[in-house]
Amino acid sequence: MPEGKIIKALSGFYYVLHEDQLIQCRGRGVFRKNKITPLVGDEVVFQAENDQEGYILEVKKRKNEMLRPPIANVDQAILVFSAVEPDFSPALLDRFLVLVEFNHIKPLICITKMDLTTEEQEERVLSYAKDYTEAGYEVILTSSETEAGIDRLNPHLENKISVFAGQSGVGKSSLLNVLRPDLELKTNDISSHLGRGRHTTRHVELMKIGNGLVADTPGFSSLEFLNIEAEDLTSCFPELLNASKECKFRGCLHLKEPKCAVKAKVDTSEIPDYRYEHYVDFLQEIKDRKPRY
Template sequence: MPKGQIIKALSGYYYVQEDETKRVWQCRARGVFKKRKISPLVGDYVQFDPGQNEEGTVTEVHARKNELNRPPVANVDQALLVFSVNEPAFSAILLDKFLVHIEQARITPVICLTKVDLADHPEHQYPEIKAYQDLGYPFFMTSATTQNGIEHLTEYLSGKTTVFAGQSGVGKSSLLNAIDPQLELETREISNRLGRGKHTTRHVELIPLPKGGFVADTPGFSQLDFTGIEPETLTEYFIDFEPYRPQCKFRECLHQKEPKCAVKQAVEDGHIAQHRYQHYIQFLEKIQDEKYRRGF
């Protein structure tokens, strides 16, 4: 049977791009996947039966190197976390939620700040920005309106499969249109009453880039939970904690109330950003509360 990759999922159909011919086949998934509790994802490498009447069947899903649940996509090289300077305003706590989500999936995070034309000095307006630059995350400042930073970002995305993720209304579709004007993705004005964007992307799809590679344009969303993350593992997804964790007195230190905690000392000494530690504690308490509520 031919092999290919799912490049779009919509209304129960999976659109598979065949490896050899690059033809895209419309397929359904075999019923056996439900019994195995397997849900094919955009980005999956699969085998399929082309079938008849222009409708094929996905028969096998190959092992994934990684996957995300929100957005539902697999086998990506990096995640571009898109945040705007204004409309909606930059949110460090939401960025840290995304970073935890992406670090947990073992996917390389890339941070992109959009709409920089709406602020003269974004790093002055939001001093937290410097902390992420200092952590070594790839960091881009862009504007779809002025084209600032677009060429540099385009080169960085070339040849890779990148998932675009971020809060609704930050301009993901506008950014993609700036990278490749032929896309003409739908965009909408920000809802002034709510101060946030409406969902403009309706499904997950791998979109080919002009210089090679794909981007996964994904539905906008602003809420992330911590399902699957234990209190003891949350610290692993804060990379700025890593140099100090081995120095804590207790092996499974949560950096919360424990004495002789090297992470808390690093915060006091200015080696870890105060807002990052505060967000960690907020996330930790939420995970602990949820675990208590479930009776574990």
């Protein structure tokens, strides 16, 4: 049986790339029975009715998956956040980072619209960029208008499956249009009433950029920690995980435990206050989460 990769899912159809040919497929009923939903990025076995249509018979084992956005087998997540319009939000970025880290996907932080910043706004963004870089993340500052930073971003996309994710209106589609102008992806302005962008991407689709595949995804503004447990959260903050090795108690949650190395580094500003505060907020959110039956 032929095999291929799902590069688009739309209206119940899965578009499978096989030897440079795109086959429009449906999923067999066995997927519904076994509660398996094929995702963009899945490697699949399919049966072709002809050279244009077929049925997916099997979904190969995934190395990772995300539900929001729905995509599988991702090598890295490009987390796109704007410096302004909307303003850079470390709280929202940390939510994205937690989800990506939990799914064992390498994150890369891309801050857009640097050309629109005032001197004060630029200093604020640079300060955050320094913190995230010291925490172990790569941060790239870009502008789709001036194309600043694009030369730094391009090499990261080669021979990888990357997902572009972030809040609506931060410029994901504009950035992709710069990376590959013939895409001509639809973009939209920020709503002055709502203070955020209107959704312009309606589905997940993998697109070839250079020798890599990139997914533009529908924008969204919140994330729920549905599958993350309290004891998992420290591992989603690299600088907290590194410091936790020196905590007195194994399984320390870094709240009120004595001789907590994480809290000690927060007190000496080795770990930024806001990163720790977000950790505490997320931990409480996980503890307050209603159990699923």
